[in-house]
Amino acid sequence: MLKTLLDGAVMMAYLACALFFLRFHRQSRDRLFAFFALAFALMGLHNLLGTVVGQDLDSENRHYLYVVRLVAYLLILGGIWDKNRAGRSAR
Template sequence: MLKPLLDGAVMMAYLACALFFLRFYLQSKDRLFALFSLAFALMGLNNVLGAVVGPDLDTERIHYLYVVRLVAYLLILGAIWDKNRAGRGSR
């Protein structure tokens, strides 16, 4: 009974972070903020999929939901790598 409420709160927090980074991207046009925004939106989507589809999946296929989270984390790592790589030429 409390789990759907907490899932909704966590999803709202992820989407608020996505909007936060989207606002900074629109102001600065820095690709790091755009990729962070996309990653947090994907984590919010993962939370929704886990709440809606997760209970209906059997335990052998539940791990497929974590692919969305893996893509989001890889986006964050790629954004940080891209930002650091772009700064090397200006030294």
């Protein structure tokens, strides 16, 4: 019960970060903030899936849920790469 409550609080924090970066994306039109917003939304989705679906899966099949988190981290790395690549062409 307490683990579910804490997972919900962490999910809410991830989604608040996603909204924070989405607001900055709308103000600045910088794609880096869009990548970060999408990544944090996916991490919130991972917490939701881990809470809802993870209870039904045994520990051997739970590793498939981490693909969502891997995609989120790859989005962050891709956003940083895109920002640095765009900065070089502007020089």
